[in-house]
Amino acid sequence: MALNKFFQRKRPQATQTDDIPDLWSKCQHCGTQIYNRDFDQNLRVCPKCGFHHRIPVMKRLEFLLDEGSFEQKSGKVYPKDPLHFVDTESYQDRLNRTQKKVGRPDAVVWGQGSIEGIPLGVVVMDFEFSGGSMGSVVGEEIARAAEHAAEQNIPLLIMAASGGARMQESALSLMQLAKTTVALQKLADKGLPYISLLTDPTTGGVTASFATIADVILAEPGALIGFAGPRVIQQTIRQNLPDGFQRAEFLEKHGMIDSVVDRRKQREVLRTLLTHFGGAK
Numbered sequence: 001m002a003l004n005k006f007f008q009r010k011r012p013q014a015t016q017t018d019d020i021p022d023l024w025s026k027c028q029h030c031g032t033q034i035y036n037r038d039f040d041q042n043l044r045v046c047p048k049c050g051f052h053h054r055i056p057v058m059k060r061l062e063f064l065l066d067e068g069s070f071e072q073k074s075g076k077v078y079p080k081d082p083l084h085f086v087d088t089e090s091y092q093d094r095l096n097r098t099q100k101k102v103g104r105p106d107a108v109v110w111g112q113g114s115i116e117g118i119p120l121g122v123v124v125m126d127f128e129f130s131g132g133s134m135g136s137v138v139g140e141e142i143a144r145a146a147e148h149a150a151e152q153n154i155p156l157l158i159m160a161a162s163g164g165a166r167m168q169e170s171a172l173s174l175m176q177l178a179k180t181t182v183a184l185q186k187l188a189d190k191g192l193p194y195i196s197l198l199t200d201p202t203t204g205g206v207t208a209s210f211a212t213i214a215d216v217i218l219a220e221p222g223a224l225i226g227f228a229g230p231r232v233i234q235q236t237i238r239q240n241l242p243d244g245f246q247r248a249e250f251l252e253k254h255g256m257i258d259s260v261v262d263r264r265k266q267r268e269v270l271r272t273l274l275t276h277f278g279g280a281k
Contacts, residue, residue, distance in 0.1 A: 025039050027049060030048055050262070054161075056128075063267065070112070071113065073144070073145075077137050078137065079095055079135055080136075082169075085170075094168070098129055104126070107127075107130060107133060107134070107138050108142065109123070115271050116274075118155075120154050121155070123159065125159065127161040134166060135168070136175075142176075143182075146180070156195070158195075161200070161201065162206040165204055181210060195270065196214035198248070199220050203226055203228075208227055216273055223247065224247060230245055230246055
């Protein structure tokens with residue numbers, strides 16, 4: 001061994017026992033470094049540019065609902081693989097892996113809670129589970145949430161986040177567009193309010209069904225909302241798209257949604273809406 005290598009200082013190597021906490025996050029939009037504690041307290045909204053980062057399902061429920069009021073009713077239905085679908089891996093293997101990672105059967109959580117004492121049904125889609133894609137279980141859970149709200153005579157809030165229909169379930173997934181729409185009609189028949197909150201992204205069959213038939217449609221700033229993606233549309237019509245096309249602000253300006261609401265103000269806005277509608281009947 002050469003003497004220079006013998007005396008050369010070795011760099012310390014990280015080991016599995018190292019416990020180094022992840023203290024900072026970087027804004028995806030402006031690149032600002034944000035202290036994680038402040039980031040979480042600000043509901044994962046960048047304090048510099050206002051960019052709304054995605055937020056975990058249970059965290060969203062935590063800041064919107066009264067403390068301790070949420071009673072979860074989902075999680076009893078599990079997806080199947082009737083088509084024995086295989087792409088780069090089998091659908092069943094993909095489901096097993098995603099369920100283990102996320103810790104729930106499918107891409108939706110629903111239950112009953114309250115905002116300022118006003119009871120309501122609440123549905124949150126989980127983009128971390130296969131991009132929030134809508135398969136048979138998602139459609140079933142949303143239908144159950146709508147039916148529960150109608151039976152209890154309470155309003156319903158659905159917070160959507162989805163890449164669209166789940167291709168591994170083919171036509172069975174597409175059937176959920178009609179299923180969810182019919183179930184929500186029960187709320188309309190009883191004069192109960194249905195509020196939709198669109199988060200980033202809300203696309204495909206979810207946009208084409210329950211997400212955009214609400215009495216009031218809200219959206220988070222900068223959320224991508226549409227049926228087909230901008231690239232597909234541009235290639236189809238062979239024209240350049242306007243700046244901000246399919247973003248929440250563009251859709252508000254053109255009348256597709258009612259209001260773009262900052263995450264930090266959503267609880268207050270929802271309370272006002274529920275009070276205006278008279279809360280539970």
